[in-house]
Amino acid sequence: MECIYKKPATLDPKGKSGFCPGCTYGTVVKLIAEVVEELDIRERTMLPMGVGCAVSARDWVDFDSMMSLHGRTTASGLGYKRVHPEGVTIILQGDGDAVAIGMAESVHTANRGEPVTVILVNNQIYGRTGGQMAPTTLIGQKSTTSVAGKRVEDAGYPIHMAELIATLKTPRFVARGSVHNVKEILKTKELIKKAVRIQMEENAYSFVEIVTACTTNLGIPTSEVPSYIEDVVLKEFKTGVIKDESNLN
Amino acid sequence: MAKKVLMQGNVAAAEAAIRAGLNLYAGYPITPQTTLTEYMSWRLPEAGGQFIQAECEPAAINMVLGASVGGARALTATSGPGFSLMQEGISAMCGGKLPGVIINVMRSGAGGGSIVSSQADYNLAVKSAGHGGLRSLVLAPYSVQEFVDMVYNSFDLAEKYNNPVVILADGMIGQMHEPVIIPEFKTGTDARLKARGPGEKGRPKRVFKDTVSVPALVEKEYDAACAKYDLWQKEAVEYEDMLTEDAEYLIIAFGSAARISSGAVKALREEGVKIGMVRPKTLYPFPKERIKAIDKNQVKAVLTVEMARPVMFYDDVALYLDRDIPHYSCTRAGGVIITPDEVEEAVRKIL
Amino acid sequence: MAKIVVDSEACKGCGLCFSACPKKLIKAGEDINSSGFNYAVQVNAEQCIACKFCAIVCPDAAISVYR
Numbered sequence: 001m002e003c004i005y006k007k008p009a010t011l012d013p014k015g016k017s018g019f020c021p022g023c024t025y026g027t028v029v030k031l032i033a034e035v036v037e038e039l040d041i042r043e044r045t046m047l048p049m050g051v052g053c054a055v056s057a058r059d060w061v062d063f064d065s066m067m068s069l070h071g072r073t074t075a076s077g078l079g080y081k082r083v084h085p086e087g088v089t090i091i092l093q094g095d096g097d098a099v100a101i102g103m104a105e106s107v108h109t110a111n112r113g114e115p116v117t118v119i120l121v122n123n124q125i126y127g128r129t130g131g132q133m134a135p136t137t138l139i140g141q142k143s144t145t146s147v148a149g150k151r152v153e154d155a156g157y158p159i160h161m162a163e164l165i166a167t168l169k170t171p172r173f174v175a176r177g178s179v180h181n182v183k184e185i186l187k188t189k190e191l192i193k194k195a196v197r198i199q200m201e202e203n204a205y206s207f208v209e210i211v212t213a214c215t216t217n218l219g220i221p222t223s224e225v226p227s228y229i230e231d232v233v234l235k236e237f238k239t240g241v242i243k244d245e246s247n248l249n
Numbered sequence: 250m251a252k253k254v255l256m257q258g259n260v261a262a263a264e265a266a267i268r269a270g271l272n273l274y275a276g277y278p279i280t281p282q283t284t285l286t287e288y289m290s291w292r293l294p295e296a297g298g299q300f301i302q303a304e305c306e307p308a309a310i311n312m313v314l315g316a317s318v319g320g321a322r323a324l325t326a327t328s329g330p331g332f333s334l335m336q337e338g339i340s341a342m343c344g345g346k347l348p349g350v351i352i353n354v355m356r357s358g359a360g361g362g363s364i365v366s367s368q369a370d371y372n373l374a375v376k377s378a379g380h381g382g383l384r385s386l387v388l389a390p391y392s393v394q395e396f397v398d399m400v401y402n403s404f405d406l407a408e409k410y411n412n413p414v415v416i417l418a419d420g421m422i423g424q425m426h427e428p429v430i431i432p433e434f435k436t437g438t439d440a441r442l443k444a445r446g447p448g449e450k451g452r453p454k455r456v457f458k459d460t461v462s463v464p465a466l467v468e469k470e471y472d473a474a475c476a477k478y479d480l481w482q483k484e485a486v487e488y489e490d491m492l493t494e495d496a497e498y499l500i501i502a503f504g505s506a507a508r509i510s511s512g513a514v515k516a517l518r519e520e521g522v523k524i525g526m527v528r529p530k531t532l533y534p535f536p537k538e539r540i541k542a543i544d545k546n547q548v549k550a551v552l553t554v555e556m557a558r559p560v561m562f563y564d565d566v567a568l569y570l571d572r573d574i575p576h577y578s579c580t581r582a583g584g585v586i587i588t589p590d591e592v593e594e595a596v597r598k599i600l
Numbered sequence: 601m602a603k604i605v606v607d608s609e610a611c612k613g614c615g616l617c618f619s620a621c622p623k624k625l626i627k628a629g630e631d632i633n634s635s636g637f638n639y640a641v642q643v644n645a646e647q648c649i650a651c652k653f654c655a656i657v658c659p660d661a662a663i664s665v666y667r
Contacts, residue, residue: 001601001602001603001666001667002666002667003664003665003666004650004652004665004666004667005652005655005656005663005664005665006655006661006664006665007607007610007661007662007664008661011661012454016610017610017659017660017661019659019660021612021613021614021637022612022614022615022616022659023614023659024616024659025659026659026660026661027657027658027659030658030659030660030661033661042450043447043448043449043450043451043452044447048315058456061454062454063454064454064455064456065454065456065457066315066318066456066457067345067457067458067459067460068311068315068459069307069311069314069337069338069341069459071307072307072308072311072314072338075303075307075308075309075311075312075315076311076312076314076315076318077315078301078312078315079273079275079301079311079312079313079314079315079316079317079318079319079323080315080316080318080319081315082273082299082301082312082315082316083272083273083299083316083319083320083321083323083442084319084445084446086446086447087319087446087447104304104305104308105304105307105308105311107304108303108304108308112301181620181657182620182653182656182657185656185657186656215614222614222615222616223615223616223618223619226616226619
């Protein structure tokens with residue numbers, strides 16, 4: 001029998017995934033590792049990780065990574081890329097790191113067109129710190145800082161970061177995907193691959209927001225999370241390519 | 250024989266950094282640093298480096314951090330308010346054992362403060378590199394030439410110790426024009442950068458951490474840092490003695506306060522007062538032994554001159570000065586620049 | 601002929617593969633790994649069609665597929 005699918009070699013065989021059981025943040029990191037393997041860029045890849053659940057990737061990937069200060073990941077990531085333009089810098093952030101504390105850095109990195117690829121994992125919560133409200137938390141969603149459900153009067157509406165980035169002229173490619181079923185996982189993998197190729201081949205900025213959900217803090221069984229994403233979350237955050245000015249097909 | 254050129258401190262320092270092999274500068278305009286950023290914006294790209302006008306100071310210090318992770322020689326410059334904003338980044342660079350240089354062209358006042366020169370960021374720079382209690386190596390120039398020389402050497406120093414170096418240049422030093430010799434371009438400054446390229450296929454991954462999370466391991470990191478600071482105290486202390494050999498009175502000052510006080514020292518010497526000055530060039534490591542060595546059998550009184558209220562530098566001098574020697578303080582603050590006459594008058598009061 | 605191999609140490613017993621398998625061949629096993637998870641096991645492997653759905657959805661890259 002022939003092996004037709006296995007763990008990519010770019011995930012450390014001795015490494016452990018630090019994500020919670022059933023958390024599809026792990027799926028995102030797996031897809032990034034598969035793209036790195038397929039594009040054969042292991043030694044060129046640098047993965048700056050935001051503060052939050054993203055750091056769980058550190059001991060699992062078998063390529064370079066760097067920890068960052070909260071919200072400053074795009075800044076330190078682009079600083080690295082500026083001095084290693086031959087490298088491929090894939091910036092992994094959550095909704096706190098990129099949309100709250102790092103909003104300025106996220107926008108200005110995109111606006112200057114720094115040739116990095118930002119992967120924003122939107123799970124609508126601050127997972128690592130125990131489930132506080134995020135700028136992407138849904139209206140009515142409970143969290144430890146919105147115990148009765150998030151209200152517009154207190155916190156405004158969820159921020160649609162992909163659309164916000166797409167309003168800027170400079171970014172070459174902006175998309176949103178999800179990883180809650182096989183079809184979407186395969187589509188999102190192509191989005192990631194295209195975004196990374198745009199960095200490599202066109203020396204341009206690319207952005208992919210990926211919708212997940214925090215199984216631990218939602219308090220619902222893992223098996224119900226995919227339909228929660230399909231029926232609730234994706235009504236707020238739409239998947240698809242929002243902006244594509246690249247020459248890649 | 251190298252020619253002297255009349256240059257502004259900020260601009261000369263920027264040129265010195267470029268000649269020291271600077272790969273990346275990230276900064277946000279802030280008075281009185283602005284002319285440094287402006288000069289960098291066109292001169293650094295011309296010299297083959299990366300210039301970024303960052304969106305804010307936290308972004309700037311983190312761009313420096315990222316570049317340093319990549320092995321590059323990286324610099325940022327700011328003033329008080331921006332220096333406050335950079336503390337987290339400087340802390341991370343200390344924790345991550347990253348070389349890098351941060352220039353603080355000091356202004357005055359709290360909050361937005363005043364744009365005029367002072368020495369009010371002494372504690373912020375010296376006592377802790379941001380939160381967590383690690384330390385930057387802190388240098389204080391007192392002339393444009395010294396600003397140039399310190400910046401020129403700071404990258405080697407930072408790489409030698411894998412640590413941030415902070416250059417506390419009083420606003421005056423950044424803004425004033427003096428004749429200066431600009432050193433030649435260094436060669437071979439990109440060893441660290443080259444070592445962090447893609448490398449061989451299959452090489453081990455590199456993981457940058459600014460911290461570890463297990464307390465016992467964090468404690469080990471702190472112990473290693475203590476050993477580093479002990480080493481600095483042994484080998485990296487720098488100061489200058491001015492007419493101290495027979496001095497019965499000593500002024501202790503750094504930066505522009507020392508520069509101004511040197512005028513008072515000269516004037517008083519002409520009147521026959523046996524006065525000298527000890528001028529720290531490194532504020533951290535502090536010249537403890539030099540201060541301790543001030544002999545109460547020779548020196549009748551010490552006057553510490555600084556442009557900050559309440560005093561900060563005075564307290565560090567007091568920590569090591571023999572308690573039997575009367576110790577006085579002479580200060581101005583808020584951007585008010587002390588004059589040689591005021592220093593002279595302060596000395597006369599203690600004669 | 602087809603089957604899957606589950607890396608028992610990598611598997612966290614999350615169950616995403618249970619729902620993903622169109623033939624419902626995967627379930628939580630009786631044994632636990634060193635982390636304490638009841639790792640996934642495939643039953644009736646002869647019915648496996650090597651669709652790879654389980655491996656694709658696995659967030660831990662714990663499944664290899666053979667055909």
